[in-house]
Amino acid sequence: MGSGQVNGARERFVRTGGVELCVAELGDAGRPTVLLVHGYPDSKEVWSEVAARLAEHFHVVLYDVRGHGRSTAPAPLRGGFTLEKLTDDFLAVADAVSPDAPVHLVGHDWGSVQAWEFTTVERTRGRIASFTSISGPSLDHFGHWIKKRMTRPTPRKVGQLLGQGAKSWYVYMLHTPVLPELAWRGPLGKQWPRLLRRVEKVPGDGYPTSSLPSDAAHGAWLYRDNVRARLRRPRPDARAHAPVQLITPTGDIFLSPQLYDELERWVPRLTRRTVAAKHWVPRTRPDQLASWIREFVISAEAPGSVPATARTEPVRKGRRADAYAQRFGGQLVLVTGAASGIGRATAFAFAEAGARVVAVDRDGEGAARTAELAGLIGAAEAWGEQTDVSDEAAMEKLAAKVAAEYGIVDVLVNNAGIGLSGSFFATTPEDWKKVLDVNLWGVIHGCRLFGAQMAGRGQGGHIVNTASAAAYQPSKALPAYATSKAAVLMLSECLRAELAGQGIGVTAVCPGFVNTDITATARFAGVDAAEEKRRQKRASRLYGLRNYPPEKVADAILHAVLTDRAVVPVTPEARGAHLMSRFTPKALRAIARVEPPL
Template sequence: MATQRVRVDDGVELAVHVSEPPGSPVAVRSAGPANSAGPANSPESARSVGDADGGNAAPVPTVVCVHGYPDNSSLWDGVVAELAGRFRVVTYDVRGAGASDRPRSRDAYLLDRLAADLAAVVDAVSPDGPVHLLAHDWGAIQTWHAVTGSWLRGRVRSFTSISGPCLDHAGHWFRDGLRRPPVWRDLVRQALHSTYIGFFQLPVVPELAIRSGLLARVLRSTDPEEPAPVTGDAVAGLNLYRANMLRRLGGPGERRADVPVQVVAPTGDAYVTVPLQSGVERWVADLRVRRVSGGHWVARAQPRRIARAAAELIDHVEGFGEARSLRRSRVNPRPAGRFAGHLVLVTGAASGIGRATALAFAAEGADIVLADIAPLTAVADEVRARGGEAFAYSVDVSGAEAMAEFAASVVAEVGVPDVVVNNAGVGVAGPVLDTSVADWSHVIDVNLWGVIHGNRLFGRLLAERGEGGHIVNVASMAARVPNAVLPAYSTTKAAVLHLTECVRAELAGHGVGASAVCPGIVRTSIAATTRFAGVDAAEQAGRRMRSDRMFARRNFAPEKVAADILRAVERDRPVVAPTAEAKVAGALARFTPGLLRAAARRPPA
């Protein structure tokens, strides 16, 4: 890394650090597998800019990273390590921080002055071409100011913002929110997160808090990984708040960005809430919003995650295609379909609820991973007819090794699914005393172990990716109703219901939701394939026929269950009961469980 000094027009000198990529030309990754969780500089997907047409390699893109308060350019060390193999990465200490000068005047920290600094750095490090911007906290605030003004007109290819809104946009967000009671909760929450801003306006007291170490203790309480700030940087940086906050929030201007913008919003940010960061579609024509798990200093704590997000936007702008995760996060122009850009995995997808769910997601813009032991050609064709991509896999969900291989193949060939629907299941009927060990093993292996495998494998992938997601486990009304007709089946579905509650609690901190779907009698083929214990073949055939007729008379279409599954994912509902009888069973199980137990009793034969 080389360091140079850039002198701006008011005499302040900025310390600028440039990491040149090794070799020339530098390998630049194509979009690669959508939603790839690998490193941003993964060599497996490297290519040289310009290779596609056989010409000379184009200049390597330059990425300029701008830090916030009370940090210095070292905030980006981990991100630089991830990006430097593919890009020319520039960091600099903003005025008042690190090795840059610390002017004493409060007006020296006005946003106009900071935007001019950024423009000077861009001109110094990339005089002949535009750059990509990546900024955090106050670095993002000043970068928003620059890209929505005239300082960088024609000099920026893309901008990724983390935990720092444009102050003018924030001012409008607060004003507009006061006129909309439904968002008052968001306003109050953000106001509570912003109390420190008022504290920083006080004379002398904030300086004393910094010099005494109180600020460092507060920062560590919200993020144990955040190092203690340099005292001089923290004191000088108070001028950022005092020079800009009140005047910008109190009299916001109309500021629009004409470059592709990606907002990376940490869901656990203790200072800047997701609604404040993400509510900017009015001001940005080409906007993406990515919610990531993590705290305010996610750039330091999860550098690979941030580098991957920034690199995907850069790759897209540089002409290497749009990763699915970018399509999923697009806000403006708004894509068609509620699940546009999503990758949805459905087990048991060949028929019934699984097939209906796959087609419903495809109709809303999703691409579908289909899994079943039955043929999937027809369903895959139907998915494609609805506009989605279809990826079919033959897999037995009951096998641990088979499921592990399946998950690895999906990630390598398609990417990490955004939604996982564990639907595959089998039916077993008959009294406990008549159900053989083999029947118990089969129904547990498919109905329970299959769901456990799906939750373990794909839940881990979603948590590690850190961009949210949802798991849907299809249980049954039978999970809540004690009965002597389907004891083995009911036992597995009750376990699935409780497993879902546990998974929901465990993955909530990663931004991953989980829903249990408990339908009643639905018109599917399960009745015609149910194994009836303790009877001969002729009796089993008769019972299957009668059960199938009953399901047909009930005539509740699997498409209605699929619609409820889509709503459950959208609204993050913990439990869904699609049919009327399932809703009644749920209410009885909650309020009058004794009545259900009494109704289930069977007199001795």
Template sequence: MDDEVTTPDGLRLAVVQRGDRSGPTVVAVHGYPDDRHVWDGVADVLAGSGHHVVTYDVRGHGRSDSPPGRAGYDLELLAADLRAVCDAVSPDRPVHLLAHDWGGCQAWHAVTGDALAGRVASLTSISGPCLDHVGLFLRRRSPRDLPAVLRQALHSWYTLAFRLPVLPELLWRSGTLPGALVRRERVPRPSTRDGLRGLELYRRNMARGLGRPEPRHTGVPVQVLVPLRDAYVTPALAVSATTFADDVAVRYLPGGHWVVRQRPELVARCVAEHVAAAEGDPGTEAPALRRARARGAALAAEGGRAGPASRWSGALAVVTGAGSGIGRATAQELADRGARVVVVDLDPAGAAETAGAIARRHGRHRAVAEILDVADDAAVAALATRVATEHGVPDLVVNNAGIAVAGPFADTGADEWRRIVDVNLWGVVHGCRHFGELMRSHGEGGHLVNVASAAAYLPSRVLPAYSTTKAAVLMLSECLRAELADDGIGVTALCPGFVNTPITTHARFAGADDAEQETRRRAAAAAYTRRGYSPERVARRLLRAVEKNLPLAPVTAEAHAGLLASRLSPTLTRALARVEPR
């Protein structure tokens, strides 16, 4: 249904309302050079889930009137327009703002001032920071901040170009600029009329907003959605706003600047969860939003700068083989950094011991133990469903569970091959399939770590079964990384090397009798102990690899050296593979 709202200075704004008018009112504010139709996909989803959704063409765009001159595009007037729309569509109840690009600029300006005092229940901002916040961000001068500031300055080149005389108009009228947006961003061709008139937003407000920035704060609950492939607003700038809101949630989304068009269902779900939390009991908020609020609080504590605390605070991780060794150390390191951990192992005592140690240090809510044979596809599927239902979709899954079989190929029996393939390869496949699908359907990205080995790229006459499974894990990880990149899901293959873990005490030596098994296990354990590389060091390297989104992460010195040798001199690695160790 089309309506009109008259602004305080007499302009008519075209307004469309849809959905249940008794439900929470969501007022969506578009950016430049869009009109209200940019919200159609999001609005349809929200309206279908019981929300009253209001979209409108801001002054100078779409079917709304245009002011007579540049002064008519002042942020104060835009904030007054927003107040007029809110009063018209929801006079007796605060509204929930949803804003993108320049819509975010004016919404932030309004909620950090007096224009919407008492009229807003929540704000969700996408790629539209407050101009004052941008000005303060660009003034950061510490060595830590300078790269992020320079990166944002490069991304913002167009803001200077739009303030030039004549040139922007020529780019619009010639079709050069709208054509570039269509090709680069894959959005519908924007209106030349809207593009030309909207230039006055930059010319009226940029110099004043950036030249004399103020630390404007708001008590309104804020959700910042951060598209990770935004070509105009970097994540560093987006999260800097966390210091200017008392209650802020930060969610990273796969997608570009126009994520509202690219992933409308995802944006609508994030908005609906934020609206529900603002309307109801905070204790019932969605797990993903709860983690986003923990991330926002950590970012605020770090001064609006993304760091280790904000990366892991409130995150949910699943670690298999966490009853001992690298898995246990990883689970404990994650918990130490603020994550909640699902501790998974085939050994009930080991899983309980790891979870108990975390609980004693950080509280019972920070770890839960799960018993699982990763070779059992149905059991892994059931665990993934249970985790999603009880705890939410994990941010990180570490497929660490594995076993070792050593000995010549001729001595390795079919049963030994089946078991090592079932655990080392199929276990990783099952974990990636079921948890990866959770991450993909959830839409907010995540990370998979598959623990391979330096044996994945170093052939050996005494480890044919183990090396084969680990090489398969490495290639699987490379393929998945390519496939899941568009969904914002990173995949890392971790190749530890010689690490002092209990895997040697449980290794199977093909062709050896029981007495020889124990002798060889003791010898292997002694050698790994002398090497002295601890699981705790591996865990720290693992998390660093996730933070840097590395495709391949060798850990120990020998793992690095082996990778280098395998790439520079395959002949050498083949020659070394023929050496029979004592």
């Protein structure tokens, strides 16, 4: 277990209400202050990964709640953890670290429960610029939620009460005398890190710290001093006086998403986000949280701005666009072959959904341009990387850099590819090597390196491999290209089976005739340079007349990830050929013998 100090932080102690609070600061104190409040049974180190990312842009402050970490405990413990006293602590810390400007508050678990109090009581008005809530409701809002369902019960409302009641089993346990303290200072405290790794997939990276047993024992009084009293008599005026960003993990085993159904009643300026993760997102998804917090804080700091969901809505409208924003907002998406065509359109589509985008291409300028435009379109962040996907060593360097600087990829789109036309006997071994190196080995490198990182994190993810209708539609003119794409299709199917148990989906996208630059750069085996140029121009003209835009393929990719589809034929001819390959393969073989137009 770790030492209880955040790496690189400046620590000091703030005295308030008979306790000393250990406060850690990172980043430039002249920038806006982001104040992170931890939950139960944590200490401030739960935020270390998020804090390090935010410190590049803000003055970041973390403090150990009274009785936790390096902060002292009140005496006596009973009555020493009321929300009123916790509010005193917050104001003391805020006044010490940001006396002249309001702070941007972020809370997780009981840190969020506290922060709801801070954001809704009158005496803190003007001290909070924004509040990001993660996995912790207001006890007042919760109390009203319960009363409404008990006063006017329906089968649905009773089901919600029973569901949340089952999830809250630990709350009842923590109200029992002595037993929680004995458990945490005994076997539970020793097993807790292992439980977090196994159940929550929290990395074993020095967290939790050695103060865990005493933190958890003291923190039991957070529940005893507050829960029953507030749920019985919730405040009627618990309205937020600052904009709120609500981040709801969809896999939270302690809290039902329905708890926040009527939150707009209490929060006039509300931004909602969901993340496909479990409860301890500060440890499992620090990059995604940091990105959302950064965007929300910047929005709140802008003169006259009101942070709202409209800021991160995709350009496309409708129910599907809302689903994209909910699913991909803040996620890290890497797209290869992103300098043009389907790759660029896919990068833009994820950008519109609010994702963080890494655009990869051997054309470095093109990748940088895609990243620049993605940022303008709506990407939370975007970067361009120059890499040849066929170069194993280069891909290994890219994977290491992305993990170290941007985080673990949530969605990988292996899209880079080259075209090659010509009969089998006109195709040289060198031609075969070039097309397989990019179209197949590039996909293998991406799946192996980034897929391994996804699996190692243990939080799921999705891999999209761009195959082609040529993967199942034979052609006498495309033996090498079709073989490479058929291999990608089968690789995708095999990986899908292997990774299903780890929550990682795999999709093979099979476009047909799409109007992209691949026709202008495709090689034609067995002809001279002049004839190759003529055929490239003719193919480009034919594809231009077909005029199926790459943006439709990009939309199909996002929808495939959203719905976890295995094989996605795109364009009418690709769907038709896919059906024929299953039901009338003889007819498809007959079509394969037709001489293509030259």
